[in-house]
Amino acid sequence: MSSYLLRRLLYMVLILAAASLFIFALYALMPGDFVSGNLRLSAERKAELREIFGLNKPLLERYGTWMNQALHGNFGFSLAQQKPVVTLFNEYVWNSFLLAIVSTFFTWLIAVIIGVISAYKQYSIFDTLVMIFIFAAMSIPSFFIGLFLIKVLAVDLKWLPPGGMTTTGSNATGIAYIREVLDHMILPVVVMTLLGVDSLTRYFRSNMLDVIRQEYIRTARAKGLKERVILYRHALRNALLPAITLVGFELPGLFGGSLIIEKIFNWPGIGQLYMQSFTVRDYPLLMGFTMFIAILTVIGTLISDMLYRVADPRIKL
Numbered sequence: 050m051s052s053y054l055l056r057r058l059l060y061m062v063l064i065l066a067a068a069s070l071f072i073f074a075l076y077a078l079m080p081g082d083f084v085s086g087n088l089r090l091s092a093e094r095k096a097e098l099r100e101i102f103g104l105n106k107p108l109l110e111r112y113g114t115w116m117n118q119a120l121h122g123n124f125g126f127s128l129a130q131q132k133p134v135v136t137l138f139n140e141y142v143w144n145s146f147l148l149a150i151v152s153t154f155f156t157w158l159i160a161v162i163i164g165v166i167s168a169y170k171q172y173s174i175f176d177t178l179v180m181i182f183i184f185a186a187m188s189i190p191s192f193f194i195g196l197f198l199i200k201v202l203a204v205d206l207k208w209l210p211p212g213g214m215t216t217t218g219s220n221a222t223g224i225a226y227i228r229e230v231l232d233h234m235i236l237p238v239v240v241m242t243l244l245g246v247d248s249l250t251r252y253f254r255s256n257m258l259d260v261i262r263q264e265y266i267r268t269a270r271a272k273g274l275k276e277r278v279i280l281y282r283h284a285l286r287n288a289l290l291p292a293i294t295l296v297g298f299e300l301p302g303l304f305g306g307s308l309i310i311e312k313i314f315n316w317p318g319i320g321q322l323y324m325q326s327f328t329v330r331d332y333p334l335l336m337g338f339t340m341f342i343a344i345l346t347v348i349g350t351l352i353s354d355m356l357y358r359v360a361d362p363r364i365k366l
Contacts, residue, residue, distance in 0.1 A: 057354070061347045068343045069119070073112045076332040076339075083128040083330050102128070115336070124337030129329045134337035137322065144214060145306035145318035148234065152241035153299060159246050164253025165280055165288075168261060179250065186247040195240045195313040202236065209235055212315035237314045241307060252295075256288040263287075290357070297353030301345040 084090065084098045099105045103114060115125065124134040167176045203211035210216065210233050221229050260266065261284050269279045306320025315321075319338065326334045 057351055061351065064347055065340075065343060069116060069340060070112065072336055072339050072343070073115060074108070076336050077108055077111065079330075079332070081330055082332055102126070119337075119340065124340065125333035127326075127331055127334040129326060129331040130334070134334050137334065138319070138337070138341065141317060141319040141322050142304050142306070144316065145311065145320055146303055147230075148237055148241065148307070148310070148316065148318065149303040149305075151234065152238045152245065153303065155238070155242045156245040156249060159242070160249035160253055161285070163246075164250045165257055165285060167250070168254045168257030169276075169280060171258065179254075183247040183251055186243055191240060191244050191309050192313055194243060195236070195310060198236055198240065199313075209233075211236075212313070214317055233314075233316075237307075237310050237316055240313075241310055249295075252292065253288065256291055257284060260284045260288045293353055293356045296356060297349035297351075298346070300349035300352065301342045304345060305342055 082104060084095050084102070084104060087095070090098070103111055106114075118125065122135065124138075126132070127134055127137055130137055163179055167179045170176050199211050202209045212233070214233050215221070215226070215229050216233075219226075219229060261280075266279060266284055269283055270276075304319070306318040306323065308320040308324055310316070311318040311321040312324065323335070323338055325331075326338075
């Protein structure tokens with residue numbers, strides 16, 4: 050176990066080093082930047098800012114400076130927001146995490162339950178309705194679903210707020226603030242759950258169909274075990290093994306934000322900030338966020354490999 054973790058950590062360091070060079074070169078070699086694209090600045094002010102932020106230095110020297118700062122937990126300074134990148138992460142990423150963790154919980158819960166029942170009752174009316182709903186949800190764009198729910202539930206029926214994280218001008222604190230945030234979360238969480246549950250349900254359904262045809266399932270039924278025990282204790286545990294791979298990719302998704310959903314519902318998350326940074330070419334923030342996602346990805350893959358061992362002791366690391 051220890052030798053395996055040491056090897057994986059070494060691979061992670063090498064991968065992140067290569068990723069950092071690629072990310073920095075990708076943004077640094079793009080034409081233009083925040084200073085040159087700001088039409089309100091004079092030529093003298095632009096030259097002064099490029100000197101202050103080191104934008105006129107050679108590429109490798111800038112990369113070395115950026116990496117040295119990143120190793121000390123400093124991903125640079127956002128030129129557009131006039132704040133350190135890490136400070137912006139702390140302000141926005143937890144809002145995205147709140148949406149993502151709640152929607153992910155409901156997505157996996159619903160997908161597992163429906164996927165198991167649909168596989169057990171293959172070709173039944175329930176299975177047919179589930180497949181129709183899945184293909185319908187996959188064919189409708191997320192922005193249409195979001196705008197439709199806003200129109201019906203927020204504008205027409207006035208049951209829920211149309212967007213934002215809190216009511217404009219609200220000074221609520223304590224329990225009142227929590228309730229206010231929960232009310233504003235309902236619509237984006239519903240949309241994110243609908244978008245994620247369709248493909249994940251198909252995934253669990255296909256895995257369960259493969260597992261329940263195995264010989265050991267027939268043996269368990271021949272021994273007289275209850276169908277519920279067979280499905281959830283024996284079949285589901287083995288059907289979850291391929292899904293563990295998806296867990297590793299959920300980690301960057303939890304902190305990466307949903308670009309479209311946050312924009313539609315005006316949710317102050319990292320995804321919306323990321324899109325705003327693109328429009329003004331705020332490359333320090335873009336580089337820092339992309340590197341942050343790369344770190345979460347390699348950590349997520351390591352967690353997936355470890356979970357394989359936990360779920361199935363036969364698997365050797």
